[in-house]
Amino acid sequence: MKNHPVIKEEPVVDLNLAKQHGLTEEEYAKILQIMGRVPTYTELGIYSVMWSEHCSYKNSIALLKTLPRSGKDLLVAAGEENAGLVDIGDGLAVAFKIESHNHPSAIEPYQGAATGVGGILRDIFSMGARPIAALNSLRFGNLDDKRVQYLFKRIVKGIGDYGNSFGVPTVAGEVYFDPCYRTNPLVNAMAVGIVEHNGIAKASASGKDNSVMIVGSSTGRDGIHGATFASEEISEKSESKRPAVQVGDPFVEKLLLEATLEAIKTGYIVGVQDMGAAGITCSTTEMSARGQTGMDVDLAKVPLRETDMTAYEVMLSESQERMLFIVKKGHEEEIANIFKKWDIEAEVIGKVTDGPMVKIRIGEKIVAEVNAETLVLGGSAPIYYREKKVPAYLADIQKFDIKSVPEEKNYSKSLQKLLARPSIASKRWVYQQYDSMVRTNTITSTADAALVRIKGTKKALALKTDGNGRYVYLNPRRGAQIAVAESARNVVCVGARPIAITNCLNFGNPYDPEVYWQFFEAIGGISDACKALETPVTGGNVSFYNESTEESIYPTPVIGMLGIVDDVSNICNHTFKSAGDLIWELGINYGELGGSEYLQMQTGKAYGDAPKLDLVKEKALYDVVLELIQKKLIKSAHDIADGGIGITLAESLFESKLGASIDLVAKDLRIDCLLFGESQSRIVVSSSADDKQRIMDIAQRHKIQAVVIGKVTKEEKLVINEWIEANVSDLKNIYDNAIESCLK
Amino acid sequence: MEKIKFGVIVFPGSNCDHDAHYASGQLAGQDSRLIWHKEHSLGDVDVVIVPGGFSYGDYLRCGAIARFSPIMKDVVRFAGKGGIVIGICNGFQILTEAGLLPGVLLRNESLLFVCRNVSIRTENISTRFTGTCQKGEVLNVPIAHGDGNYFAEADTIRKLEENGQVVFRYCDENGRVTKESNPNGSVNNIAGIVNEEGNILGMMPHPERASDALLGLTDGKKIFESIIHSFVSSAQQFAAV
Numbered sequence: 001m002k003n004h005p006v007i008k009e010e011p012v013v014d015l016n017l018a019k020q021h022g023l024t025e026e027e028y029a030k031i032l033q034i035m036g037r038v039p040t041y042t043e044l045g046i047y048s049v050m051w052s053e054h055c056s057y058k059n060s061i062a063l064l065k066t067l068p069r070s071g072k073d074l075l076v077a078a079g080e081e082n083a084g085l086v087d088i089g090d091g092l093a094v095a096f097k098i099e100s101h102n103h104p105s106a107i108e109p110y111q112g113a114a115t116g117v118g119g120i121l122r123d124i125f126s127m128g129a130r131p132i133a134a135l136n137s138l139r140f141g142n143l144d145d146k147r148v149q150y151l152f153k154r155i156v157k158g159i160g161d162y163g164n165s166f167g168v169p170t171v172a173g174e175v176y177f178d179p180c181y182r183t184n185p186l187v188n189a190m191a192v193g194i195v196e197h198n199g200i201a202k203a204s205a206s207g208k209d210n211s212v213m214i215v216g217s218s219t220g221r222d223g224i225h226g227a228t229f230a231s232e233e234i235s236e237k238s239e240s241k242r243p244a245v246q247v248g249d250p251f252v253e254k255l256l257l258e259a260t261l262e263a264i265k266t267g268y269i270v271g272v273q274d275m276g277a278a279g280i281t282c283s284t285t286e287m288s289a290r291g292q293t294g295m296d297v298d299l300a301k302v303p304l305r306e307t308d309m310t311a312y313e314v315m316l317s318e319s320q321e322r323m324l325f326i327v328k329k330g331h332e333e334e335i336a337n338i339f340k341k342w343d344i345e346a347e348v349i350g351k352v353t354d355g356p357m358v359k360i361r362i363g364e365k366i367v368a369e370v371n372a373e374t375l376v377l378g379g380s381a382p383i384y385y386r387e388k389k390v391p392a393y394l395a396d397i398q399k400f401d402i403k404s405v406p407e408e409k410n411y412s413k414s415l416q417k418l419l420a421r422p423s424i425a426s427k428r429w430v431y432q433q434y435d436s437m438v439r440t441n442t443i444t445s446t447a448d449a450a451l452v453r454i455k456g457t458k459k460a461l462a463l464k465t466d467g468n469g470r471y472v473y474l475n476p477r478r479g480a481q482i483a484v485a486e487s488a489r490n491v492v493c494v495g496a497r498p499i500a501i502t503n504c505l506n507f508g509n510p511y512d513p514e515v516y517w518q519f520f521e522a523i524g525g526i527s528d529a530c531k532a533l534e535t536p537v538t539g540g541n542v543s544f545y546n547e548s549t550e551e552s553i554y555p556t557p558v559i560g561m562l563g564i565v566d567d568v569s570n571i572c573n574h575t576f577k578s579a580g581d582l583i584w585e586l587g588i589n590y591g592e593l594g595g596s597e598y599l600q601m602q603t604g605k606a607y608g609d610a611p612k613l614d615l616v617k618e619k620a621l622y623d624v625v626l627e628l629i630q631k632k633l634i635k636s637a638h639d640i641a642d643g644g645i646g647i648t649l650a651e652s653l654f655e656s657k658l659g660a661s662i663d664l665v666a667k668d669l670r671i672d673c674l675l676f677g678e679s680q681s682r683i684v685v686s687s688s689a690d691d692k693q694r695i696m697d698i699a700q701r702h703k704i705q706a707v708v709i710g711k712v713t714k715e716e717k718l719v720i721n722e723w724i725e726a727n728v729s730d731l732k733n734i735y736d737n738a739i740e741s742c743l744k
Numbered sequence: 745m746e747k748i749k750f751g752v753i754v755f756p757g758s759n760c761d762h763d764a765h766y767a768s769g770q771l772a773g774q775d776s777r778l779i780w781h782k783e784h785s786l787g788d789v790d791v792v793i794v795p796g797g798f799s800y801g802d803y804l805r806c807g808a809i810a811r812f813s814p815i816m817k818d819v820v821r822f823a824g825k826g827g828i829v830i831g832i833c834n835g836f837q838i839l840t841e842a843g844l845l846p847g848v849l850l851r852n853e854s855l856l857f858v859c860r861n862v863s864i865r866t867e868n869i870s871t872r873f874t875g876t877c878q879k880g881e882v883l884n885v886p887i888a889h890g891d892g893n894y895f896a897e898a899d900t901i902r903k904l905e906e907n908g909q910v911v912f913r914y915c916d917e918n919g920r921v922t923k924e925s926n927p928n929g930s931v932n933n934i935a936g937i938v939n940e941e942g943n944i945l946g947m948m949p950h951p952e953r954a955s956d957a958l959l960g961l962t963d964g965k966k967i968f969e970s971i972i973h974s975f976v977s978s979a980q981q982f983a984a985v
Contacts, residue, residue, distance in 0.1 A: 112798060160857050164888070165798040167759025251757050251801025341782075435859045435888045437953050438796075440763045443960075453958060455766070568958060 003304035005314050005362050010041035012294040016299075017041075021048035026090075027382055034374045042312045042360070042368045049225070049316055050285060053544055056381040059510040061540040063523045071536035073499055081203050082123040082274060084538020085364030086500050087631040088564055090457045091197050095129040098137070098190035098465065098560040100502040100543035104170065105158075110150045110243040113158030113187050113595040115320055116246040120191040121166060122274035126323060128264045129193030132441060133452045134163050135190050136173040137465040137504070137558040138430075141182030143422045143742040148177075151169040151185050153743070159189070160433040165250035166257070169442050170434035171450035173465050174551050176601075177422045180469075183548040188504040188541075190560045192463060194454060201264050202271045204290035205326045205352050210270050212284070212295055213332065215339055215346040216256050218303040219279070222246050252321040252344070259342040260323065266338070268331035281315045283324040284358055288372035289379055294355030295372075299362045301349040310626035311360065311367035324351060361581075388520050389513035397474060400608040402593055407672050408602065411646075411723040414672065416734055418643045419650060421597060446655075447573040448493035448639050449563065460571065462563035468642070469506075469554030470595045471610035476518045478593075478610045480525030480557050482680060485618050486641060487561035488533050492622045493637040493683060495571040495629040496563030498533060501526075503540035506556040506712025508547040515544075526557060532615035533622075535561070554606075572629045572646040574638035574654040576686050581635060581712040583660055584695065585645065586620055587682035588705050591673030594737040597642045597685045598676035613680045620702040627698050633691045640682040646675040649682050650718055654732045659717040662710035669721055686712060748972050750776040751789035753819070755810045760796035760832065760952065767952035768793065772968040781813040791828040791971055792819055794835030796888070796950060806849060806891045807837035817841055828872060828971060829944045833889055836936075836946035845939055845946045846904065847896030852889070853929030858924075859888040861961065862927055864912040864935045864949055865919050871911055871938050872974035873945045876966050882910075883921045883963035885949040886928060892948040894930035894937075901931055912936035912947055 011017060021044060031039055031047050039047060053059060069077055075085040075093055083097035117134060124131050136159055141148040163170045168191070176742035205212070223246035236538025263269055270292065273283045280302070288295050293688040299314045309317075325346075327335050332348055339346035353359070358367040374380040397734055408414050436445040443451035466487035470477030488498040504525060508515040530537055540560075546553045565571055569624050576583070593599045594608025628634045640648045649660055688694055692708065699706035713719075716728040750768035750972030754761045761778060767877045768791075769776030779786060786792060787823035810816070816838075831839035839845045852858060861884055866877040877883070880981055896904070904910050912935040916925040926933045928948070951964030 157856075163858060164859075164890075165757070165759075165801060167797060249801070251798060251803070254759065254798075255756055431862050433857045435857075437859065437886055437950075437959075438759055438763065438887060440953055440959060443958060566809060720922060 003307050005299045005304065006308045006310060007362055008602060013038050013041055013044045018044060022050050022052060027051060034371065034380060040368060042315060043370055045312045045316050046281050046368060046370055047715055049281055050375040051381055056377050057542055058382040059384050059544065061377060062383050062385055063520060064246050066523060067527050067537040068530045069537050071500065074538060082126050082201055084500065084502055085127065085200065086538060086562060088459065090154060092454065093195050093197055094461060094562060095124050095127045095194060095195055095198065095635060096190065096192040096502055096560065097123050097539055098188055098502045098503050098558065100506060101187045101189060101543040102184060102506065102543050102546055102566050103246040105155055106184055107156035108157040111245050111247050113155040114162040114187040115246045116164040116187050117159055118248045118250065118253050119276045120189045120322055121168065121253065122323065124191045124193035124372065125260055126201065126272045126274040127195060127202065128199045128261065129195035130261060131168045131191050131193045132439060133192045133450065133463055134168045134170045134190065135171065135463055135465050135560065137467060138173065138175045139181040139186035139469065139556060140177050142179050143177055145182060149181060149743055155185065155187055156427040156430050156433055162248055162250045166254050167438050168581050169436050169438050171436050171442055171445040171452060172463055175427050175430055178470065179553065180551055180553050183550060184546045184553050185685055186506050186556060188558050190465060190502065192461065199264060199401040201272045203287060204271045205293050205295060206288040206291040208352055208354055209329050210352045211327045211332050211348045212297060212350040212352065213325040213327050213335065213346055214302055214322060214349050215325055216342055217249065217252055217319055218305040219314055219319045219322065220315055220316045221304040221309065221317060224316045224639055237574045244602050246318050246320045248320050252379055254324065255342040255344050256321055259339045260346050263335050263338045266334060268328040268335060269325055271326040272326055273324050275324060277318065279317050279319065279322065285370065285372040285375045287324065287326065287360050288355060289376040292355060293351055294353040294357045296353050296359045297350035297361065299360060301347050303347055311362055315360065386510050386516040387513040388517035390517055393513035397607055398609055400594065402673065405599065405602055407670055411671060411675060412726050414676065415646050415650065415724055416731065417601060418598060418647060418676065419731055419735045420738040421601060422739050422742060424597060424643045424647055426736045427739065428736055429739045443568065443571065444573055448490040449496065451494050451565065451571060453568055458567045460565040460568045462491040462494050462565060464490040465558055465560045466490065467556055467558035469556035470606045472522055472557060473554040473606055474595045474608065476521035476555055477525040478613055480522035481529040481613050481615065482610060483557055483559045484526055484529035484533060484535065485613060485680060487559040488535060488622065489639045489683065492625050492658030493639050494573060496537045496565045497626060498561055498563045500538050500562050501530060501535050502538055502560040504558045505542045506546050506553065506558065508552040509546050510544050517674055522555055522557050529615060533619055534681055538697050544658065545651055570630050572634065572637045574652050575636055576652050576660065576712045578637040579658055579712050579714040580689065581686045582689055582692060582708045583662065583710045583712060584685045584687065584706055585682060585709045586624060586685060586699065586704055586706050588679065589645065589674060589677065589682065590679040591669035591677040592679045593673050593677050596676060596678045598644065598672065611678050611680045620704050621683065624699050624702045624704045625683055627687065628695060632694055634685040634687045636686045638684045640684060643677065644676040644678055645684065650731050652684060653718060653728045654735065657716065658714040659715045660710055661713050662720040664709055664721055675723065745763065745976060748774045748975050749788060749790045750774055750793060751779045751786050752776060752793045752795055752848055753781060753815055754778050755781045755799035755813060757799045757801055758795050758797035760950065763952045764793045764795040767955040768968060771955045774972060778790050779815060781815045783815050784818060786818045786822055790975065791830065792822060794829065794831040794838050796833030796835060799834055799838060806834060807841040810838045811842040820844065820874055822953065823944050826941065826943050830873065831946040832950055832952065833948055836948055837891065838945065839946045844944050845937060846900045847894055849891045850893040850895050851891050852893050857890040859886065861886050862949060863915050863917050863925065865915040865921065867913055868908045868911050871942050873967055874911060875970040875973055880919060882915060882917065883966065884961050885951055885954045885964050887949050889948055892928040892930065894934040896931065904937055907940060909937050909940065911938055911945060940979065
């Protein structure tokens with residue numbers, strides 16, 4: 001039997017009720033002014049959710065607009081559609097975006113993480129693009145904590161189960177562990193899709209009398225106020241908001257994908273939008289506002305899975321796997337039949353009107369009438385600049401002097417200890433739970449960046465996420481620059497040209513002036529780097545309020561980088577190839593320990609300044625490495641990052657069945673700084689001895705320092721000066737099993 | 745030679761359907777088409793592939809619902825008259841649920857989904873799926889499953905072993921069948937079996953993912969080539985008669 005929504009007497013709206021909905025006095029006054037009357041309870045719900053941080057970006061949008069958002073390859077401007085869209089030639093475009101699901105995952109890790117994946121996939125295929133890869137960026141507290149272990153296991157399983165069943169390969173990402181993420185883990189999910197230029201679907205409503213169709217799962221009470229929940233800090237009360245976490249069904253999503261792409265192909269789809277945060281409310285008003293139209297929607301026609309739902313509940317439900325379609329009048333049946341083939345419900349629930357009002361009815365009774373434009377980002381939704389203040393902690397930590405840290409002289413032991421650090425160790429335990437190969441396009445998922453080929457072309461996409469929160473904590477501007485640079489460097493190491501980014505900005509409470517300063521600075525840093533490296537920002541997501549009563553997370557902007565390989569015969573990975581090859585260090589080692597994993601290990605703290613970064617040098621380094629790969633002069637390339645060159649060399653050996661004999665020149669640097677310092681803009685490459693001069697010439701032409709630091713050897717040992725001598729198999733054993741042994 | 749006609753069944757929730765289609769068509773150079781599960785007839789096909797994925801979400805037992813799909817009746821009929829059927833991963837699970845192959849696939853012993861490359865030893869080269877392999881040849885092929893732990897009653901296992909129905913066994917890179925090389929807890933490290941008549945193969949590893957040099961592994965090709973070759977040799981036999 002069909003469930004019907006009910007008309008119930010609604011609570012009287014006043015300032016107090018508005019405040020309970022998370023609105024401020026000023027915002028409530030603005031609503032009264034816009035409407036010229038007191039809103040109904042349902043309307044209040046609509047405004048509160050649309051003006052929540054999550055939907056309106058009210059505390060971030062002013063700064064986000066300062067990011068470089070245009071470039072020759074961008075097909076839509078950031079924020080205009082469900083995800084960014086980049087032209088890659090051959091009549092194809094890449095849709096990609098990253099989004100957070102931190103709060104739900106902190107409370108209900110399995111479903112929180114799973115629905116994070118589901119949401120971002122829908123953003124991609126609602127544009128008409130078939131998802132071809134998924135990535136994720138995760139942050140947890142220390143793994144020796146039982147609660148952290150629980151979150152870690154369940155979040156990884158949630159991501160795996162959803163992506164595996166849906167049939168998208170999960171190809172890359174990163175996982176870091178630091179006490180600051182103990183109660184507030186970060187779960188950022190990224191998805192990437194491919195669409196033909198003529199198959200791109202828009203997220204706007206146009207054409208008076210065209211039909212508004214809801215497709216996918218029926219609507220229940222799950223996730224009501226999820227968006228407002230995501231806009232506050234995590235506290236003991238959060239546990240009671242567990243019902244605000246949605247439940248995912250990857251099987252339905254898979255059907256929805258196939259049916260959506262088939263429907264878009266007919267040419268009768270005018271617009272599509274995923275229902276994520278704020279469900280029907282957000283999709284109807286945003287699509288109307290974008291198309292400068294209105295809508296007339298009857299909630300009695302919405303398939304409901306529960307009895308006695310009120311208009312308020314139907315409008316605010318965040319039930320998963322639902323989408324809103326605008327269908328050309330007269331073609332509703334054809335479209336409905338496609339969904340029927342895939343066993344998906346599809347119902348016409350209303351029509352497009354002249355606008356600007358979105359009218360919500362239950363049968364004849366009007367339950368809400370709102371001006372779409374006043375609700376949305378870019379319309380009248382609030383925009384705030386908040387007060388900012390340089391954080392007090394900075395003065396203290398920047399006083400750090402390396403001399404205060406005693407040097408551990410057993411460098412082999414330090415290397416082994418670093419390899420066992422969960423942030424550095426192999427993430428095998430994680431990524432083996434993800435299907436990384438389905439759709440048979442994954443060239444690699446274990447190199448510096450993932451490579452996914454595009455069938456029918458010679459091209460491949462290179463994909464990576466990066467974001468070292470510790471650097472950003474120590475120096476928000478430079479830390480954010482480094483996040484962009486590191487992701488680009490990783491993409492370059494597999495032979496790809498970095499072309500665009502998506503970002504997920506995870507911060508604390510923006511009403512705290514110190515947090516807002518961090519945010520302001522980090523945006524500036526991303527902006528600097530994206531300009532210098534010519535990788536515009538195509539869109540992304542902001543997640544504030546990542547703090548609990550006990551602690552605040554490191555400000556953690558995560559960058560999702562897209563790179564392109566024009567010819568898959570010119571690709572590279574990090575593994576050394578043959579004995580006798582030369583090992584090179586490109587770039588300069590300043591022995592910087594500030595914010596390093598080594599320092600964290602030795603002292604338990606984040607100290608000092610983030611490493612220096614010269615963006616001009618960084619870009620020149622890319623030019624060198626890409627030229628070397630294209631001319632087939634190098635056989636491997638591996639970025640120097642967490643744990644310094646010691647870790648980079650070890651990782652280059654793990655799949656090689658070879659060894660390396662290295663001779664570094666310390667000059668006046670401390671040896672631990674030399675081995676484990678994290679100076680930026682460095683890449684270890686290997687080459688045949690015959691190509692030495694040509695490599696020198698190319699590096700010189702770009703003014704990049706290139707030094708031969710050793711040779712690949714037959715004997716499976718890593719030898720660095722007289723400081724380190726270790727069997728590769730022993731090191732690999734530590735590296736491979738560290739995370740699993742933490743979980744035992 | 746005329747091309748072999750592959751048919752790949754598409755259930756709701758299949759997600760290796762396109763991969764099997766690509767490997768049997770584009771890569772193996774044969775005719776290949778997708779067959780929607782609501783169809784009642786396979787049409788004119790020589791080989792049926794039941795692909796991997798999560799048919800119907802696999803919320804009940806894996807493959808338990810898919811076997812009721814309309815097309816499965818015709819798959820059973822096709823198999824009954826000796827047609828070549830290969831079930832990969834979820835396809836293997838579906839074939840056991842449909843009673844076309846003995847045994848069941850349980851949760852992995854680790855209780856975790858596992859996706860990685862494994863080595864499998866070719867135990868029987870006189871099947872239509874392994875004719876181009878060497879006896880004992882070690883193939884590198886990926887697995888990706890949460891329920892690949894093959895189990896059957898002791899009697900059934902004994903019969904499978906005696907009849908040479910165990911076609912593939914998980915092993916280490918040198919071909920040794922060890923506990924460490926068993927990724928999911930399968931009885932006797934079983935990775936793939938055929939029915940008594942030898943025309944139906946079920947295997948957890950994915951040969952379609954190991955058929956393209958660009959992606960790293962190519963041993964899976966041998967299984968497609970063996971199937972194709974088996975048609976050539978049977979055609980030759982007919983010609984000789």
